[in-house]
Amino acid sequence: MSTTFENVKTPSYVIDEEKLIKNLEILNDVQVRSGARILLAQKAFSAYSTYPTIARYLSGTTSSGLFEAKLAFEEFHDETGEKKEVHVFEPAFCDDEFEEVCRISDHIVFNSLSQLEHHRRTWEKPALEGQLFVGLRVNPEYSTQEGHEIYDPCAPGSRLGIRLCDLPDVLPKGVSGFHFHTLCEQGFEPLKETFEEFEKKFVKYLGRENDSQIKWINLGGGHHITRDDYDRDGLARLVKYIREKYDVTVYLEPGEAIALDAGYLVTTVMDIVKTDRYPVLILDTSAACHMPDVLEMPYRPPLRDSGEAGEKKYTYRLSSRTCLAGDVIGDYSFDKEIKIGDRLVFEDMAIYSMVKNNTFNGMPLPDICILRRSGECDVVKEFGYDDFKCRL
Numbered sequence: 001m002s003t004t005f006e007n008v009k010t011p012s013y014v015i016d017e018e019k020l021i022k023n024l025e026i027l028n029d030v031q032v033r034s035g036a037r038i039l040l041a042q043k044a045f046s047a048y049s050t051y052p053t054i055a056r057y058l059s060g061t062t063s064s065g066l067f068e069a070k071l072a073f074e075e076f077h078d079e080t081g082e083k084k085e086v087h088v089f090e091p092a093f094c095d096d097e098f099e100e101v102c103r104i105s106d107h108i109v110f111n112s113l114s115q116l117e118h119h120r121r122t123w124e125k126p127a128l129e130g131q132l133f134v135g136l137r138v139n140p141e142y143s144t145q146e147g148h149e150i151y152d153p154c155a156p157g158s159r160l161g162i163r164l165c166d167l168p169d170v171l172p173k174g175v176s177g178f179h180f181h182t183l184c185e186q187g188f189e190p191l192k193e194t195f196e197e198f199e200k201k202f203v204k205y206l207g208r209e210n211d212s213q214i215k216w217i218n219l220g221g222g223h224h225i226t227r228d229d230y231d232r233d234g235l236a237r238l239v240k241y242i243r244e245k246y247d248v249t250v251y252l253e254p255g256e257a258i259a260l261d262a263g264y265l266v267t268t269v270m271d272i273v274k275t276d277r278y279p280v281l282i283l284d285t286s287a288a289c290h291m292p293d294v295l296e297m298p299y300r301p302p303l304r305d306s307g308e309a310g311e312k313k314y315t316y317r318l319s320s321r322t323c324l325a326g327d328v329i330g331d332y333s334f335d336k337e338i339k340i341g342d343r344l345v346f347e348d349m350a351i352y353s354m355v356k357n358n359t360f361n362g363m364p365l366p367d368i369c370i371l372r373r374s375g376e377c378d379v380v381k382e383f384g385y386d387d388f389k390c391r392l
């Protein structure tokens with residue numbers, strides 16, 4: 001079904017194809033200049049109707065487990081049918097899922113030596129025959145984030161990644177790569193520092209001289225490569241240095257950067273409630289249900305044609321039709337008075353939104369649309385009562 005942006009049913013997520021392609025062109029340029037292989041981290045964005053477009057530019061996908069890996073295996077192809085890489089990392093793999101994980105993946109990353117050995121009987125044969133690449137996630141123990149502990153895998157007590165002190169001098173047989181993921185929405189400088197720390201600590205496993213078994217290094221995600229101010233020249237230099245010095249394939253697996261600023265959540269004002277502070281707009285969307293990172297991260301989503309509270313003439317608190325008192329998106333101001341029935345457009349809503357939403361309070365899920373370069377808006381998914389009922 002096709003409509004226009006002005007007429008989409010609300011609430012709807014609208015993916016902006018032109019902006020998505022702009023990001024993909026930037027990422028492909030980094031691949032070409034640096035020799036890195038860039039993967040889509042599906043955890044951030046898995047609206048698979050866009051996969052044929054993304055697969056035209058990127059080298060593959062990464063997954064947090066069987067379901068995401070399966071989605072990539074089924075859907076992530078471009079029109080040439082060229083095989084794209086399926087990577088998977090999970091802190092622990094289920095016994096009854098692992099055979100399938102092995103069958104559909106090219107790279108499997110383990111979070112511990114005990115998981116590596118626990119599943120060895122399943123992965124060892126394809127790995128030794130060169131059909132499958134098996135790696136270890138390491139913890140460089142180098143935090144570059146402050147105040148964001150839930151997104152810092154290097155925070156004290158972290159379960160994510162093996163510390164140098166827990167690795168044997170000789171790596172277990174069959175291991176061919178290292179993986180680390182420590183960043184979140186960061187520029188190039190923290191990656192450079194983290195790599196230098198990783199290199200200092202783990203160099204004994206790398207290098208051409210000692211006939212290293214490490215053939216690939218995955219630098220994880222959290223790189224805001226498509227942001228205007230990202231130092232992409234620096235990134236290309238670092239990747240080239242790693243490839244040339246250690247004779248390895250270098251992977252990057254950003255999620256956010258792929259669909260950064262490439263989607264909207266369109267909503268309608270259902271009511272306006274007077275309070276002892278700002279008047280509250282009751283929207284047909286919800287922070288808790290449709291943009292949970294607003295409460296979890298937390299952050300204030302950009303809203304088209306608006307300012308900070310008090311900046312423009314009319315200030316409102318934007319909230320939701322759920323019964324959760326704290327289901328508040330934020331305080332925003334506008335040049336003109338808002339009326340019931342007005343439509344509002346939240347920006348940068350492609351990432352960590354569709355993949356995280358829920359039907360708490362019996363809230364309907366927003367439809368998913370794609371705004372084509374032609375201006376047409378295709379409705380690719382519609383949700384209703386059954387999507388609520390079937391999960392309970």
Ligand SMILES: *Cc1c(COP(=O)(O)O)cnc(C)c1O
Pocket residue numbers: 041043044062089181183184185220221222223253254255256257
């Ligand atoms: C979350 C995650 C990513 C993607 O992170 P972004 O912040 O979306 O770029 C990549 N790799 C791993 C292991 C992750 O957990």
